[in-house]
Amino acid sequence: MTKILIAEDDDHTRDALREVLTMEGYEVIPASDGLQAVDFFRAESPDFVCLDVMMPGLNGYEVCKQIRRQDEKVPILFLTAKAEEIDTVLGLELGADDYMTKPFGVKEIIARIRAILRRTASRGGGKTDDDFTMDDLRIVPTELRAYRDKTELALSPRDVKVLRLLFERRGKVIDRNTLADEVWGVDYFPESRALDQHISQLRKRIEKDPAQPRIIRTVHGAGYRFE
Numbered sequence: 001m002t003k004i005l006i007a008e009d010d011d012h013t014r015d016a017l018r019e020v021l022t023m024e025g026y027e028v029i030p031a032s033d034g035l036q037a038v039d040f041f042r043a044e045s046p047d048f049v050c051l052d053v054m055m056p057g058l059n060g061y062e063v064c065k066q067i068r069r070q071d072e073k074v075p076i077l078f079l080t081a082k083a084e085e086i087d088t089v090l091g092l093e094l095g096a097d098d099y100m101t102k103p104f105g106v107k108e109i110i111a112r113i114r115a116i117l118r119r120t121a122s123r124g125g126g127k128t129d130d131d132f133t134m135d136d137l138r139i140v141p142t143e144l145r146a147y148r149d150k151t152e153l154a155l156s157p158r159d160v161k162v163l164r165l166l167f168e169r170r171g172k173v174i175d176r177n178t179l180a181d182e183v184w185g186v187d188y189f190p191e192s193r194a195l196d197q198h199i200s201q202l203r204k205r206i207e208k209d210p211a212q213p214r215i216i217r218t219v220h221g222a223g224y225r226f227e
Contacts, residue, residue, distance in 0.1 A: 001132070002117070003027045005046040007037035007063060008079065009055045013102075017050070020106050021113075034058025038066050046074070048113060051096075053080035053087070061094055068095040075116045079104070132167060134215055134227075137206055139163060146206060158183060159202050166216060166226035175223035199224060 004026045008014040011032075018028045029044050031037040035057035041049065049067060053060035064076055076096045080087065088099045097116050100109060132139040139146045146153045146163070155163070161183050166174060180195045199218075203210040217225045 001025065001027045002048065003029060003044060003046040004048045004050065004113070005029045005031060005037060005040055005044065006050045007031040007034065007055060007060065008050070008052040009033055010052070013052075013079075016106075017109070020110070024110055034060065034063045037063050041067055042070070048117065049074060049076045050109075050113075051076060051078050053078055053082055061090065064094045064096060073120065075120050077109075077112065077116060079109075132170070132215075132226075137208070137215070139167065139206075148206075153205055155202075155205060158198065159205065162198065162202060163206075163226075166224060170226040173219045173222045173225045179223060 002025075004021055006014055006017050006021070006028055008017065008030075009032055014030050014032065018030050021028050029040050029046055031040050034055045037049075037051065037055075038058065040046075051060040051063055055063075058066075060078055060080065064078075067074065067076065072095075078096050078099045079102065080099070081102045092099060097120070098112055100112065136149050137146065138148075145160075146155055162179070165179060165182055176195055183198075184194065199216060200210070203213050203216060207213045207215055215227055217227060219225050
């Protein structure tokens with residue numbers, strides 16, 4: 001799940017952004033001042049950063065400088081009431097990817113975040129909001145590929161099909177028969193353990209500890225769930 005750090009000292013704006021971005025499927029890390037934003041960035045390694053400019057502790061420009069010293073590629077979007085051209089230029093020259101002035105619409109900020117994520121991913125500098133990462137594993141459903149660190153994993157077409165089906169319904173349980181029907185079709189026999197054996201082999205390829213799977217969970221008596 002894509003993690004977004006929201007650094008905003010206004011409680012109402014911060015809570016509203018957290019709510020809407022969470023509903024869109026993002027994990028949100030809220031920070032109420034600049035110092036907290038820097039600490040959270042170091043601790044959480046977010047995939048995207050939204051920075052208010054005028055914040056207590058450190059202002060958004062100073063936070064941006066500190067983030068850029070640690071990470072040259074993470075996308076940064078400034079959110080501010082400062083609408084002067086010089087403010088926009090300063091923010092962009094410090095390394096921000098975009099600049100939005102308040103007040104802004106919810107649909108616009110979501111669209112801008114998605115656009116920036118797509119753009120940075122195409123440059124190899126980030127991931128899309130549909131990528132899945134856990135530890136050093138990255139799954140890119142749109143490419144039907146998976147990587148550990150930067151090495152592509154050798155997955156069979158059936159591995160990819162299982163992963164895609166589970167990923168598309170991540171967080172929800174898919175019962176064994178439904179999953180088997182979609183992967184094996186008419187060739188699958190309900191009494192067969194082929195699906196379970198295949199999931200076991202797939203876990204060996206993508207899980208850090210296949211004995212304690214964190215990505216593909218077994219829901220006993222029900223089926224499987226992608227976390």
